[in-house]
Amino acid sequence: MTRVTHKKLRIGIDARLSGDRHAGIGRYIQNLLIQLNNLSPNNIQLIFFFHDQQQEKSLAKNLKKSKNYASVFAPIRHYSFAEQTKWPVILNKHQLDLLHVPHFNIPLLYKGKLVITIHDLLWHEQIGPEATTLSTSKYYLKYLAYRLVTSQALARAKTVFVPTNTVKQALANYKPQLKPKIVTTYEGISEPFLKIFKNLSQQPEKAFKKSFDLSLIYVGSLYPHKNIEIVLQTLKQMPELKLTIVCARNVFMKRTQQRIKKLNLTKQVTLTGFLADKELITKIQSSLALIQPSKSEGFGLTAIEAMAVGTPVIASNLKVFKELYLDAPLYFNPNDAQQLKKQILQLQQDSIRKQHIKRGLRISKKYSWAKMAQTTLDHYLSILN
Helix, strand or coil: CCCCCCCCEEEEEECCCCCHHHHHHHHHHHHHHHHHHHHCCCCEEEEEEECCHHHHHHHHCCCCCCCCEEEEECCCCCCCHHHHHHHHHHHHHCCCCEEEECCCCCCCCCCCCEEEECCCCHHHHCCCHHHCCCCHHHHHHHHHHHHHHHHHHHHHCCCEEECCHHHHHHHHHHCHHHHHHEEECCCCCCHHHHHHHHHHHHCCHHHHHCCCCCEEEEECCCCHHHCHHHHHHHHHHCCCCEEEEECCCCCCHHHHHHHHHHCCCCCCEEECCCCCHHHHHHHHHCCCEEEECCCCCCCCHHHHHHHHCCCCEEEECCHHHHHHHCCCCEEECCCCHHHHHHHHHHHCCHHHHHHHHHHHHHHHCCCCHHHHHHHHHHHHHHHHC
């Protein structure tokens, strides 16, 4: 039970990366803010630090009006020099009892209590300038800064939130002393997807009746570890198959376009850029499957959202995907285009498709942003009380 105090406890959330345009981390922060606003008791004052008014405005319609939260604008670019110099000055002005940095990028000069979220250990696992668009010298300079900031963030954080037990184990293997303060908070299904899920979970046959194109849909960034190459190689073997790529970021977009052209796949591949949820759901539901070909991942939210709206998933056989999705997807070796082709052909069989739709709807019930936020809030209060 929460201890009542006369003074409101001031909890700051770094929301400068919130919103769909910041991909998975943006979705995580956005839903964390919405749910914390719903859940916070009266003795908590939430301070949401947005980059600008436009970012706040895009979220405002989902936040109930409350005296329990206030918005502050901090136009400080993440991973910048100003983040280490100007950002702590802004934070100190607000006399926070606790700061949640939902990423590794803490301001080193800020000395208050903080918690962090580590979404994956990608930069620890994928090392080398081929994983970036930066020059080699700039990459290694940025990499050294990343290692310094991350080590300090992990050492100073009172709690380290992670999205899966797979990431928790990887982090504990990397730094065993962290294990007692690592907390897994699974992510959830955003409201537009949730409305459809509630309907389909009661009547799954509605998902069976939906017509679909002979196409795959991929939603996410195009970094090398996302492994879109294996899907392109499979398209070469299946000229009747289409692929829609929904990418909210421009990083590596040009390289992917050049690769598509080189492989003569321009008639089979469509790159849409960013799509709002309503249009994205329509695209997902009209596809044979959502494809998750990644070689490294911290969570894998897009597949859960696809399953929630009645679309099957084909996923690489990563440990983290098997933790999250269980038996819902058709799995394949992320280095084997023939195996991926086999799973695509399998999924065109009506009985197998129905089976995986049912499993996907069942698995989706596990995931809730409200549960994630409640666990997060409980740990805030535990630290402060």
